[in-house]
Amino acid sequence: MADNDWKKRLGVVFSTNPDFTYTQEEEEQVQTLEPSRQNLIVAIDRKGRAGKQVTLITGFVGTDEDLADLGRTLKVRCGVGGSAKDGEITIQGDFRDRVVSLLKDMGYKAKRGN
Numbered sequence: 330m331a332d333n334d335w336k337k338r339l340g341v342v343f344s345t346n347p348d349f350t351y352t353q354e355e356e357e358q359v360q361t362l363e364p365s366r367q368n369l370i371v372a373i374d375r376k377g378r379a380g381k382q383v384t385l386i387t388g389f390v391g392t393d394e395d396l397a398d399l400g401r402t403l404k405v406r407c408g409v410g411g412s413a414k415d416g417e418i419t420i421q422g423d424f425r426d427r428v429v430s431l432l433k434d435m436g437y438k439a440k441r442g443n
Contacts, residue, residue, distance in 0.1 A: 361391030364436035371428050372442025374419075383411070384425055386418040386432075386439075406431050 367389060374385045386403070389396050393414075400413025403420060407427060411420040420428060425441050432439035 358392050359390060361395045365438065367391075367437050369432055369437050369439040370442045371425050371432070371439055373423055373425060381421075382423045384420040384423060384428055385442075386420070386428065387416070389416055389418070402435075403428060403431060 369386055369388045372385050372387070374383050375381065386400075389399065396416065396418065397413045400411060400418040403418060404411045407420055407422075407424045409421045409424070411418065413419070429439045429441050
């Protein structure tokens with residue numbers, strides 16, 4: 330039943346061929362760059378968040394697992410919540426200066442955005 334997941338096949342036209350097997354292309358994960366080659370931008374964002382401030386870290390190149398690990402580390406070090414998805418890390422609150430200094434201590438090239 331694992332190969333018959335209908336959510337992955339939305340938009341596929343029905344086939345009357347009884348021997349037809351649906352195959353999908355797997356997305357290739359990008360290799361994670363070493364921290365000294367990462368150019369991260371730390372900015373503040375309020376759009377779509379009912380006026381609440383979040384610190385947004387963009388520019389990460391790598392796998393989703395490495396992004397989640399970096400996001401988890403930053404959330405713990407700042408003592409707040411947040412999320413890491415779609416190549417961006419969101420930290421609740423205005424922690425731009427602290428996040429930039431933490432990233433530089435970890436060896437990343439980080440600069441403060443707006």
